[in-house]
Amino acid sequence: MQMISRPKPxxxxxxxxxxxxxxxxxxxxxxxxxxQEEVIYREYGxxxxxxxxxxxxxxxxxxxxxxxxxxxxQRI
Numbered sequence: 001m002q003m004i005s006r007p008k009p010x011x012x013x014x015x016x017x018x019x020x021x022x023x024x025x026x027x028x029x030x031x032x033x034x035x036q037e038e039v040i041y042r043e044y045g046x047x048x049x050x051x052x053x054x055x056x057x058x059x060x061x062x063x064x065x066x067x068x069x070x071x072x073x074q075r076i
Contacts, residue, residue: 018072022045023073024041
């Protein structure tokens with residue numbers, strides 16, 4: 001996985017996953033056991049269960065094709 005420099009998610013923002021699902025950022029926090037920054041999110045517009053990913057995984061990319069970088073999650 002590659003990392004590119006881009007703004008981190010913030011509470012209340014909507015991000016879209018590579019397959020088209022939209023997610024609302026519920027929290028950005030530090031895990032007290034691992035000291036890793038993590039993102040808590042849920043399906044946009046629902047009260048669905050919460051999901052959690054380490055920030056590095058949330059911000060990771062699939063790679064690039066020339067000048068194009070494909071991100072798993074993108075802010076919309």
